[in-house]
Amino acid sequence: MWDGEPLGQAEFTRRPMPLVLPPWLRSQETALGTARWAVRYAGRHIGFHAWRTPAYGLALGWWVLRGTVRAIAAGFGWVSVRGEYQPLITAARDAKRWDLVRDLITERRTLARVRMKTTAWLSVSGGSAGAAGYVILGPVFGWWATVGAGLGALWLGRPRTAPVLPAGPVLPLHLELSADMLTDALRAAGLVKADATPQLVTPPLRDGNGWAVTLDLPRGGGKTAADVIAKRDTLAAELGVDEIQVIMARVRAIAGGHAGRLTVWVADDDPYLGAPNPSPLTCMDTFSVWDPIPFGRDARGRRISLALIWQSMFFGGLPRRGKTFAQRLPSAAGVLDAYVRHYMADGKGGADWRPMRGVAHRLVIGAEDEAITAFLAMLDELIVEMGRRFAVLGTLPTSVCPEGKLTPEISRRYQMPVIFITIDELQEYLSAMAGPVKEETVEKLARLARRAPAAGFILNVASQRPDADSVPAKLREIISYRYCTQVVDRTSSDMVLGKGKAAQGADASILSEDHKGVGVLVTGPGSFEIVRCDYMDLPTFAQLCAHGRALRVAAGTLSGDAASDPVAAAEAAGVQIPTVLADVLYAMHGVERMHTSTLLARLVNTDEDNYSDYTPERLAEELERAGVQRSGRQVKVDGINLAGYRRADLEAAVPAGATLPGPTIPKPNTDGDR
Structure with missing residues (x-):
């Protein structure tokens, strides 16, 4: 009741009524999981015993032989009656009652003669019956008689103390989640008192590759x-x-729960190992970032998707644990949307984000002085664009913009595409800045994370060392989604996922070195999940970026650095460019002149395997072979004149045939503000 009026069904959600079906039949997934486990369990036992069939055959033969001997020995003992009278005769002799001894021996001999006659009569009768059966039924009777005799001998010769068959195979995990077992575990953890017992709401059930209760x-x-x-x-x-x-x-209450009810799922083995799961994005022609983005799978194999509109993401963890692979997935989804504008900054300057040169409106490579200048200029451009968008949204009527946020219709109608801001190795930029500049940069990033999502901005940031010095908490704490791969301890995990998250169970330090591409995903104050990210390697990402460039060219949305990049244009046109020329142009992105020593260092950072043994002389020879004609051997950078290269000379060597798309002229809005 509320103010005297009953609430309708639309105002609240009723708890579901108890289900009639048994728990293992309440969902198709649980039923199939139980059936698969039963088949696997039976198959394992059948295979276990089938492999031992020869040994079982020898054992059966021995049991039949032993049973036959036991039958003959038992028959002889019954006819001779020695076993029955021997204890009595021995006792009479010990008592020196010789008259009783003589009487017992006489009685035994008399009974033995009777049993011998009985045995003879039974033998003749059995033989006659067998002959008659053979005459009437033929050889079939003989087979049945043999089988019967064999089964009888087998039963008599069976092991008396040991089991007939050996114990079955030991499966990877046979967990019986009984009430006693759970009670003992909870008591050991100090969660249940000595005289209390938890109540099982559902019995242990097969759920995927594990048990659930x-x-x-x-x-x-x-x-x-x-x-x-x-x-x-x-x-x-x-x-x-x-x-x-x-x-x-x-x-939770919506599922019929309360603060003291929980589900426990125990996997048969480590659920995050095995062959990686290819990203569904690799099979898509286009994608809309307004839809949830496929990100990975949880321990039970269920799909985990992220709705990134109105959100921001932070990635952290140790190097070479799949952090960049995970960060690329949201950006890859944005690449497949021709109406997404990308701003990309790679503080490491390696090859991980090189394919973005073909689609990124702004691209910043490395964390050198000129790159930091370009990075700050990119942030200023984003701040200005955010202000412009809010100014436009503020003038729109509520019929067009009811919540003051960007919508798909407003995005297309007013030329305001969704903006993806991807920053990898953020600590490289912040660590290279002086105090006041760093504080101002953090404040700008915090503004973008705090306000810009409503204007269609998605901030996607990654850092290896998210401590107070490299990435201040002022920025980390306002980012809504966080993903952390393996870290060394709980403190490091909390630096990425948020203060106190490890104490709540969201602890990335429990991951091992084998858990590449696996991390803890926090999507809210009380929501977290260990997720194995979908797999997308660098060549696949490069193909996806090439396709994304084609989508933007067709839609007329290619802009900024990507629209003026000659290497990206040549690759899109199918023109072959010498690898060394493409790599040098990538290393000199946004720079007009560069010393040879600096250029070699950047090439090694981009591809150490190919350029670690390069010398200035070899680089000059390779570039000359690629068609580069230097207008001068010396270049002046920051007032220092040394051997180097000019970007104009390198771009002039790009083979003919790589045409850049013309500038995009926005279509005038003829719909007004209806």
Whole structure:
């Protein structure tokens, strides 16, 4: 009730009624998972015993032989009656009652003669019946008689104390999540009192490649589901598995849960190893960034997608753990949208982002002085564009812009494409700046992360060392989505994911060196997931960027640095450019002159395998072979005159046939403000 009026179905959500079906049949995924596990379990046992069939055959033969001997020995003992009378005769002799001994021997002999006659009669009768059966039924009767006799001998010769068959195979994990086991684990972690027991809401069920159970914590203990999630490592140790195999989540009220109810999923093995999952983006012709972007899969193999509109992202972690691969996925989605404008800054200056030269409106390479100047100019351009957009949005009527935010219709109608701001190795830029300049730069980035999403800006930042000096908390704490690959400890994990996240269970330090492309994704104050990112290598990313350039040329949206890059234009036109010439032009991006020593250092940073043994003489020979004619051997940079190259001389060597697209003239708006 609210103000005396009942709430309708649209104003609130009712809890679902209890389901009738058993838990393992309540979803197709669980039912199929249970069936797959049963088939795999049965198949493993069948294969285990089938491989041992020859040994089983020898054992059966031995049991039949032993059963036959036992049957003959038992028959002889029954006919002779020695086993029945021997204890009595021995006892009478010990008592020196010789008359009783004589009577027992006489009685035994009499009974033995009777049993011998009975045995003879049974033998004759059995033989006659067998002969009659053979005459009537033929050889079939003989086979059945042999099988019957063999089964009888097999039963008599079976092992009396050992099991008939050996124990079955040991599967990777056979976890019985009983109430006692969970109680012991929770007590060991200090989450349940000694006299309390958690209640199983659902029994252990097969769910994908693991077991799932839902439980309620006992009341009166003062513990919540969040407390259990925070002690995942202790629970994993008590369950006998690695903590990476234990996935826990609180059951919210919308799903019929409460603060003390949680689901526990235990994988059969490490769920984040194995063959990588190719990104679905590689199979798409176009993509709209207004839709959720495919990012990866969780431990159970479920698709994880990110709605990046109105959001920003921060990537962190140790080197060579797949951080750049993960950061490229959102940018790759933006490349497939011809109405996305890219601003790219690569503080490392390597080859990871080189394909972006064909689509990026602004491209900054490296963190040298001229690159920092270009980086600051790029930020100023973005701040001005943000102000312009908010000014335009503020003048639009509510019928066109009801929430004061960019929409797909406004984006196309008023020439305001979504802007992707990708900054890799941000610490390289901030660490090279003086105090006041650094503070001003951080403030600009914070403004872009805080205000610009409403104007269609998506900030995508990565850093190896997100500490207070390299990337201040003032910037990190306002970025909504965060992704962290392996780090050395919980403190480093909190630097990326947010203060206190490790205590809540979002801890990237539990990842190992084998978890490349795996990280902890935080999407809200209480929402996190360990995600294995989709895989997209550099050659695939390069092909996708080439396709993105073609989309922009066709849509008339190619602009900025990409529109004036001769190498990108030549590659798009299919014109072959010598590799060394393309690499040198990339290393000199945004620079008119560069000393040879600086150029060689940048080439090594871009591709160490190919350029580590280059000398100034060899570089000059290779460029001359590529058609470069230097207008002068010496160039002046920052007042220093040394051997070097001019960008104009290099661009003049680009083969003919690489035509740049003409400037795009925005179409006038003829719709007014309707």
